[in-house]
Structures are given as C-alpha cells and as structure tokens.
Amino acid sequence: MTSRIAVLPGDGIGPEIVEQAVRVLRALDLDLELTEAPVGGAAYAAKGHPLPEDTLALAKRADAILFGAVGDWKYDSLERALRPEQAVLGLRKALGLFANLRPAILYPELANASSLKPEVVAGLDILIVRELTGDIYFGQPRGVRTLADGPFAGDRQGYDTMHYAETEIRRIAHVAFQAAAKRRGRLCSVDKANVLETSQFWRDVMMDVAREYPQVELSHMYVDNAAMQLVREPKAFDVVVTGNLFGDILSDEAAMLTGSIGMLPSASLNASRQGLYEPSHGSAPDIAGQNVANPLATILSAAMMLRYSLDSASAADRIEAAVQSVLAQGLRTADIHEAGTTRVSTSEMGDAVLKAL
Amino acid sequence: MTSRIAVLPGDGIGPEIVEQAVRVLRALDLDLELTEAPVGGAAYAAKGHPLPEDTLALAKRADAILFGAVGDWKYDSLERALRPEQAVLGLRKALGLFANLRPAILYPELANASSLKPEVVAGLDILIVRELTGDIYFGQPRGVRTLADGPFAGDRQGYDTMHYAETEIRRIAHVAFQAAAKRRGRLCSVDKANVLETSQFWRDVMMDVAREYPQVELSHMYVDNAAMQLVREPKAFDVVVTGNLFGDILSDEAAMLTGSIGMLPSASLNASRQGLYEPSHGSAPDIAGQNVANPLATILSAAMMLRYSLDSASAADRIEAAVQSVLAQGLRTADIHEAGTTRVSTSEMGDAVLKAL
Ligand SMILES: CC(C)[C@H](C(=O)O)[C@@H](O)C(=O)O
Ligand SMILES: CC(C)[C@H](C(=O)O)[C@@H](O)C(=O)O
Numbered sequence: 001m002t003s004r005i006a007v008l009p010g011d012g013i014g015p016e017i018v019e020q021a022v023r024v025l026r027a028l029d030l031d032l033e034l035t036e037a038p039v040g041g042a043a044y045a046a047k048g049h050p051l052p053e054d055t056l057a058l059a060k061r062a063d064a065i066l067f068g069a070v071g072d073w074k075y076d077s078l079e080r081a082l083r084p085e086q087a088v089l090g091l092r093k094a095l096g097l098f099a100n101l102r103p104a105i106l107y108p109e110l111a112n113a114s115s116l117k118p119e120v121v122a123g124l125d126i127l128i129v130r131e132l133t134g135d136i137y138f139g140q141p142r143g144v145r146t147l148a149d150g151p152f153a154g155d156r157q158g159y160d161t162m163h164y165a166e167t168e169i170r171r172i173a174h175v176a177f178q179a180a181a182k183r184r185g186r187l188c189s190v191d192k193a194n195v196l197e198t199s200q201f202w203r204d205v206m207m208d209v210a211r212e213y214p215q216v217e218l219s220h221m222y223v224d225n226a227a228m229q230l231v232r233e234p235k236a237f238d239v240v241v242t243g244n245l246f247g248d249i250l251s252d253e254a255a256m257l258t259g260s261i262g263m264l265p266s267a268s269l270n271a272s273r274q275g276l277y278e279p280s281h282g283s284a285p286d287i288a289g290q291n292v293a294n295p296l297a298t299i300l301s302a303a304m305m306l307r308y309s310l311d312s313a314s315a316a317d318r319i320e321a322a323v324q325s326v327l328a329q330g331l332r333t334a335d336i337h338e339a340g341t342t343r344v345s346t347s348e349m350g351d352a353v354l355k356a357l
Numbered sequence: 358m359t360s361r362i363a364v365l366p367g368d369g370i371g372p373e374i375v376e377q378a379v380r381v382l383r384a385l386d387l388d389l390e391l392t393e394a395p396v397g398g399a400a401y402a403a404k405g406h407p408l409p410e411d412t413l414a415l416a417k418r419a420d421a422i423l424f425g426a427v428g429d430w431k432y433d434s435l436e437r438a439l440r441p442e443q444a445v446l447g448l449r450k451a452l453g454l455f456a457n458l459r460p461a462i463l464y465p466e467l468a469n470a471s472s473l474k475p476e477v478v479a480g481l482d483i484l485i486v487r488e489l490t491g492d493i494y495f496g497q498p499r500g501v502r503t504l505a506d507g508p509f510a511g512d513r514q515g516y517d518t519m520h521y522a523e524t525e526i527r528r529i530a531h532v533a534f535q536a537a538a539k540r541r542g543r544l545c546s547v548d549k550a551n552v553l554e555t556s557q558f559w560r561d562v563m564m565d566v567a568r569e570y571p572q573v574e575l576s577h578m579y580v581d582n583a584a585m586q587l588v589r590e591p592k593a594f595d596v597v598v599t600g601n602l603f604g605d606i607l608s609d610e611a612a613m614l615t616g617s618i619g620m621l622p623s624a625s626l627n628a629s630r631q632g633l634y635e636p637s638h639g640s641a642p643d644i645a646g647q648n649v650a651n652p653l654a655t656i657l658s659a660a661m662m663l664r665y666s667l668d669s670a671s672a673a674d675r676i677e678a679a680v681q682s683v684l685a686q687g688l689r690t691a692d693i694h695e696a697g698t699t700r701v702s703t704s705e706m707g708d709a710v711l712k713a714l
Contacts, residue, residue: 085551115477115589136493136519142554152522158558159520162493165509192602194442197499201515224605228613231588232472245549248581249606256585 002031003310006062008039008055011084012283013293013346014068020295020350021066021302024322027354028315030306035062039091040070040084040283050087059091064309065276066302067091069283084283092132097268097276098168099175100130100247101304104234104254107263109327113336114259116231126237126254127183129176130247131169132268135198136162137244162198164243169202171271173209176241180216186238188219190226190246202243223250230254255280262294262335265301267308275309277301291345294333296323299353322356329356359388360667363419365396365412368441369640370650370703371425377652377707378423378659381679384711385672387663392419396448397427397441397640407444416448421666422633423659424448426640441640449489454625454633455525456532457487457604458661461591461611464620466684470693471616473588483594483611484540486533487604488526489625492555493519494601519555521600526559528628530566533598537573543595545576547583547603559600580607587611612637619651619692622658624665632666634658648702651690653680656710679713686713 007022009015025032037043037055044050050070059065070084080086091097106114106124114121139161147155180187189206191199203220210218221229223246229236230250234257242250255261264280279297287293300323307316331352332341344352364379366372382389394400394412401407407427416422427441437443448454463471463481471478496518504512530546537544546563548556560577567575578586580603586593587607591614599607612618621637636654644650660676663669688709689698701709 080551080557083551089552116473120472137552139516144554144558147522152524155522155524156558157520157522158553158555159496159518160553160555161516161518163514163516165504165512165514167509167512192605194437194440195446195494196515196517197501198515198517200437201501201513224609227584227606227610228618231610231613232616246606248549249584249603252581253584253588253610256588259589261585 002033003064004062005032005034005305006058006065007034007036008059008065008067009036009042010040010068010070010283011042011072012069012285012288014040014070014283016289016291016346017279017293017295017298018066018068020346020353021298023350024299024319024353024357025302027357028318030312030315039067039087041072041075043087044075044078044082044084050082050084051090056090056094059095063274064305065091066305067276067278068298069279069281071283072285089137091276092268093138095274095276096133096270098131098133099172099269100132100251101179101267101269102128102130102251102255102280103264104128104258105264106258107260107327110258110260110263110336112338114257116257121234121257124234124258126234127179127239128247128251128254129172129179129239129241130251131172131243133244134164134168135244136160139163162196162245164198164202166205169205170209172241173206176239177209177213177216180239181213184238185215186217186219188221188226188237188240190221190223190240190242190250192223193220194222206241226250227253230257251280260336262297262333263300264297265304267301267304269308273309275305277305291347292334293346294335295346295349299323318357322353325356326352359390360421361419362389362391363415363422364391364393365416365422365424366393366399367397367425367427367640368399368429369426369642369645371397371427371640373646373648373703374636374650374652374655375423375425377703377710378655380707381656381676381710381714382659384714385675387669387672396424396444398429398432400444401432401435401439401441407439407441408447413447413451417452420631421662422448423662424633424635425655426636426638428640429642446494448633449625450495452631452633453490453627455488455490456529456626457489457608458536458624458626459485459487459608459612459637460621461485461615462621463615464617464684467615467617467620467693469695471614473614478591478614481591481615483591484536484596485604485608485611486529486536486596486598487608488529488600490601491521491525492601493517496520519553519602521555521559523562526562527566529598530563533596534566534570534573537596538570541595542572543574543576545578545583545594545597547578547580547597547599547607549580549603550577551579563598583607584610587614608637617693618654619690620653620657622654622661624658624661626665630666632662634662648704649691650703651692652703652706656680675714676710679710682713683709
C-alpha cells in the first residue's frame with residue numbers, strides 16, 4: 001500500500017535540508033508518494049496565507065508530513081495571524097498532533113560541540129514528551145481588554161488562559177509512560193503544581209495513569225527545578241513529560257545541551273499515528289540558500305517518520321545507521337565542524353548518507 | 358534613624374544561614390533593629406499557618422526582610438493553602454514586591470563548579486529582572502471545573518489565567534532599564550509573543566518604555582530561545598527582564614549555569630524600596646542542622662538589603678569585599694569545595710566573613 005507523504009519545505013534553510021531527506025526517502029525502495037506544498041512565509045508570499053487551504057488539505061490526507069522549518073525576518077512585521085509560525089500551530093491543531101517527541105541525544109563523536117563539560121553530557125539520551133495541542137497555546141479567552149475595576153482600573157491588560165482537560169492529560173501520559181517502558185523505565189513529569197491549578201490537576205492525573213504502568217517509575221519536578229537539573233545533571237533524566245508551554249522551553253534547553261541541535265529530529269503525532277516530522281532547529285534565514293546547513297536532523301526526522309507513522313522500523317534503522325556511519329567517517333557540516341574532521345556542504349552530507357545506506 | 362529588619366529564617370537550612378547573615382549585620386555598627394519571626398513550615402508547625410498574622414504584620418512594618426528559605430518534605434501532603442511556599446507568595450503579594458532582582462554571577466575562584474566549560478561561563482555576570490506579583494501566579498479565574506461542552510464535554514479541566522496590566526509592565530520595565538543603564542547598557546526582554554496575547558502586549562509596552570532610555574539597547578527574545586541561548590552563550594546577556602513565570606524558570610536556569618547557586622543572593626522590591634532579601638537556593642532539608650550549608654548567598658542578600666532598602670551602599674561594599682576575601686583565602690563550604698581549597702562549616706564561613714569585614 002502506497003504511503004502518502006506531504007512534503008512542506010517552508011522557509012530559510014527548509015527547502016535545502018528537506019531536499020536531502022527526500023533523496024534519502026526515495027533511495028529506500030519503499031512505496032511512497034511524495035507531494036510538495038508551500039508553507040510558512042513561502043506560502044504567504046505565494047498565496048497570501050502561511051497555511052493555504054490546499055496545503056492543509058494535503059496534510060490532512062497524508063499518512064505523514066515531512067516539514068522543514070518556517071520563519072524569516074521578512075515576515076516579522078505581519079499581523080500575528082499571517083506570520084509563518086501560525087502554519088505550525090494550525091497544522092498541530094487541525095490534525096490533533098498532541099504528542100511531540102523530542103529526543104535530546106549527544107552523539108559521542110560530537111561531545112565537544114556542547115557548551116557543557118564532556119563528562120556532564122557524554123552519552124546523553126533524554127526523550128522529552130511535550131503535549132502539543134493544549135495548554136495556554138490555544139486556551140480561550142485571550143486578548144487585550146480594558147480593566148473596569150481593581151487596582152489597575154482603566155488600564156489595558158493582556159491575558160491568556162492556560163488549561164488542560166483530563167482526556168488531554170491522560171493521552172499524553174500514556175504516550176510518555178509507554179515510551180519510558182521501552183527505555184530506561186523512568187518518567188519525570190514536570191509542572192508547577194505549587195502555583196498553578198492546571199499543574200496540580202496535571203499531577204493528579206499523571207499519578208492516576210501511573211497505576212497502569214507499575215514497571216515505570218514516575219517522579220514529579222517543578223519546572224524551575226527541571227530547568228536547573230537539566231543544566232546540572234542532564235543524564236539523570238530518561239523521559240520527561242510536560243505541558244505545551246513548559247515543553248517548549250525545556251525541549252529547547254535540552255536540545256541545546258548537546259550543542260548539536262542540527263542533529264536532533266522531532267515527531268508530532270496524533271491518535272491515529274499520523275505525524276508531522278521536522279528538525280528541532282529553526283529556519284536559520286541567515287544561512288539559507290548557501291548549501292551549508294546540516295540536513296541530518298531532517299534526515300533523522302524522516303527516519304522517525306518511517307518508524308512511527310509508516311511502520312517501517314527497519315528502514316528507519318537503516319537511515320540511522322547511515323547517519324552514524326557518516327559521523328564515524330568524520331564528515332561534518334559547518335555547525336558541527338571541528339579540527340580533525342572533514343567539512344562538507346548540505347548536499348555533500350546528503351550524498352554521504354545515500355552512499356552509506 | 359533605626360532601620361527595622363524582619364528576620365524570617367524559615368525551614369531547612371534557613372535558620373543556620375540566616376544566623377550567619379545576622380552576625381554580619383550586627384558587626385557593622387549600623388542602627389538596625391532585628392526582629393525574628395517564624396515563616397513557612399516552621400510557622401505552620403508553631404502556629405498553624407505558613408504566614409501567621411504576626412509575621413505578616415512584622416514584615417509590613419519593616420524596612421526590609423531578611424528571609425532564609427521555606428519548604429520541607431514534611432509539609433508536602435498539606436493542602437496547597439497551608440504549604441510553606443504560600444508564605445513566599447503571600448509576602449510578595451501583601452507587600453507588593455513586584456521587582457525580583459536575581460544576579461547570576463560566577464566568581465572566578467569558582468569557575469570549576471559549573472557544569473559548563475570554563476570558557477563559556479568564566480566572568481559570567483547576568484542580572485535577571487523578574488516581575489513578581491503578576492502573570493499567571495495570581496491570575497483569576499483559576500481552578501478545576503467540569504466542561505459543559507466542546508470536544509472534552511463532561512471532562513474535568515484545570516485552568517489558570519495569565520495576565521499583565523500596562524502599569525505592571527511599565528513599572529518592571531523601568532526597574533530593568535535603569536539597571537541596564539547602570540550596567541553594560543543592554544536589556545533583553547523575554548516573552549512568547551508569537552503565541553501569547555499577554556506577551557505581545559508585554560512586548561508593545563516594553564518598546565514604548567524603551568523610548569525613555571535611549572542609552573539602553575533593547576532586544577526581544579522568545580522564552581524557548583532564551584532557555585537555549587543561556588546554555589549556548591550566557592555571556593551574551595547583560596540584563597534580562599521577563600514575567601513572573603518565565604522569570605521563575607530562566608532565573609533558576611541562569612543561577613545553575615554558575616554551578617554555585619550557594620553564592621547567589623536575590624532581592625524582591627516594591628515601589629517604596631521596601632524589600633525581601635533571600636538566597637536564590639532553597640531550604641535543602643536534606644542537610645539542615647548539620648552546619649554544612651553555604652551561608653554566603655544569605656550574607657550577600659544582606660548586602661543587597663543594605664544597598665537597595667537601607668541606603669548603605671558602603672556597608673554593602675564592605676560585606677561583598679569580605680566575601681571576595683574569604684574566597685580568595687580558599688575557604689569553601691561543602692557545596693563549592695574542591696581539591697586545593699579549605700573546607701569549612703557554615704559557622705566557620707560566618708567567622709571568616711566577620712574577620713574579613
Ligand atoms: C513557532 C512556535 C509557535 C513553536 C512553539 O512555541 O511551539 C516553536 O517554538 C516550537 O517549539 O515548535
Ligand atoms: C516557591 C515558589 C512558589 C517560588 C516561585 O515559583 O516563585 C520559587 O520557585 C521562587 O522562584 O521563589
């Protein structure tokens with residue numbers, strides 16, 4: 001059966017890194033139908049909206065979405081509803097992609113790239129499970145209003161609503177517990193239960209779901225402490241599960257611990273295992289079109305796609321082994337280049353992965 | 358004129374570290390009236406409430422509050438309103454302590470303590486200005502409700518409200534711009550304006566206040582990126598200003614970059630320069646009563662108190678110089694001890710600071 005993949009390259013370095021991942025997918029002899037469509041700033045420029053109807057329809061029909069990156073300074077002055085990021089939020093919401101899996105892995109060959117001491121990060125392998133369709137991201141009511149009374153009567157006030165329903169917490173909890181059960185068996189749920197009602201409720205539901213997973217050890221940590229412990233002793237973590245807002249912050253912090261965010265893939269899944277796969281890094285408009293960006297995070301995202309949405313774990317293994325092999329050969333794009341290794345371009349890195357497949 | 362200081366030691370290591378700071382204050386020959394009162398778990402144990410009325414009244418009357426730390430596992434199962442942290446939140450709210458100043462400074466002598474590479478953190482000197490009485494910490498409505506309709510109808514839902522009024526943003530902006538003007542002239546405002554209405558409003562007001570400070574260079578950064586950049590290149594920051602929730606996370610992350618959180622003081626000020634001064638670290642119940650905790654963050658908090666609330670900059674300078682001197686002498690409590698330095702107890706560290714004064 002043909003698997004349908006929507007290819008959304010986006011802005012900045014998006015097109016050139018996605019191109020390499022597409023080459024890798026095509027080389028695998030799988031029955032894939034790849035269809036490209038514009039998204040983000042590129043879609044706004046072409047069609048007046050960052051997530052045009054055709055693109056959204058294609059994404060909905062697809063078994064999986066291979067996504068590059070969106071965003072460019074050019075679009076910074078647009079009203080929020082038309083900015084590139086809205087495409088990301090729109091896709092998540094429309095497809096119900098509630099489970100964001102963000103591995104933070106430090107490849108032994110790249111230990112020097114980290115700003116942390118090698119002994120603190122060598123062998124790092126954390127999985128951050130971030131809830132992606134709830135929380136304060138989509139909560140209503142929100143806006144700017146004028147206060148009628150209280151200490152700031154007459155003032156304008158910006159406001160947003162954070163919330164989580166029990167069903168939303170349960171389903172992300174199951175994803176996280178199952179991931180932890182397949183890994184080292186430890187799950188840390190991060191919240192701010194000492195201050196937030198949403199967090200206390202989150203914690204209560206997590207504890208309830210935990211009873212179904214006796215093989216997983218659940219712990220709880222406040223988000224401020226988690227931000228500290230990630231810096232102090234990141235290897236103490238196995239799987240972290242948290243809400244959309246805290247997950248946004250902590251998954252980026254964890255990614256940066258590795259110093260090689262150009263290597264980190266991500267998956268955003270819904271209940272029917274349809275998924276959006278994208279590198280953890282952004283669109284880097286400053287280096288776009290120069291053939292210097294690192295395509296490996298996108299290539300590894302394609303591997304995650306094969307594993308989670310297309311049931312092709314063996315093809316995913318092949319890609320991951322090929323990436324390991326190019327690293328072992330000493331090939332490095334500019335972002336991870338150091339003395340004693342061979343600097344290659346985006347397309348040369350793609351060539352090397354194809355050869356290693 | 359006598360300055361009135363409320364001394365609130367709290368829980369865990371609070372009493373022993375505050376004791377050393379009190380010794381230092383008494384040694385300065387200033388006209389200070391120090392009055393002690395229970396707070397946190399200790400107050401709950403003694404009087405049934407973490408912030409008893411007498412303690413609150415004392416704090417309100419005081420020119421400044423010297424605070425230790427609150428929290429102990431013993432109180433974890435209490436309902437939220439009676440838990441030790443409520444004392445912290447209650448004092449902030451009752452006294453209007455909206456401006457939290459959290460320096461993250463790495464003393465050259467302690468560069469090895471960091472989990473980051475020395476070249477990344479040596480000479481680090483960031484000031485995080487966190488708004489402390491607004492945001493989602495106190496926002497209403499909040500609670501747990503049952504949903505009547507929508508995709509999760511019938512579900513329970515936890516919810517909170519994030520908000521900032523213009524006046525709240527303006528006053529913290531002024532504190533931050535003034536601090537930046539006295540330092541290296543750079544202010545980075547951290548928000549999540551690509552997602553939150555509160556943040557877009559925050560950003561708009563920041564830009565407006567910026568026009569009064571042409572000598573300060575204002576930049577904006579999303580909170581996820583800030584969490585990354587603090588790890589990647591922390592020395593790129595001078596002053597960071599942000600809301601209560603993001604400030605909670607980022608100030609702890611920044612503190613941990615130094616690896617010596619036992620050295621970091623903090624100040625929480627209101628509009629009349631009344632302030633609460635406390636170490637950035639917590640109550641560490643695991644080492645309480647053992648005379649091993651580091652009292653320097655509390656002693657340096659007393660110095661901040663003299664500078665910001667009691668107009669005694671020269672006395673503050675004396676304390677800070679004395680702390681520098683004990684570090685130069687190689688004296689270290691357990692948390693910052695390393696080979697080649699002399700390990701001392703809490704009270705011995707206090708002795709040494711007194712001697713160096
Ligand atoms: C672009 C932005 C809306 C998005 C988010 O905050 O979720 C991004 O930071 C991410 O993490 O994918
Ligand atoms: C104890 C807790 C409520 C508090 C906060 O979140 O503000 C603490 O983490 C802090 O930063 O002082």
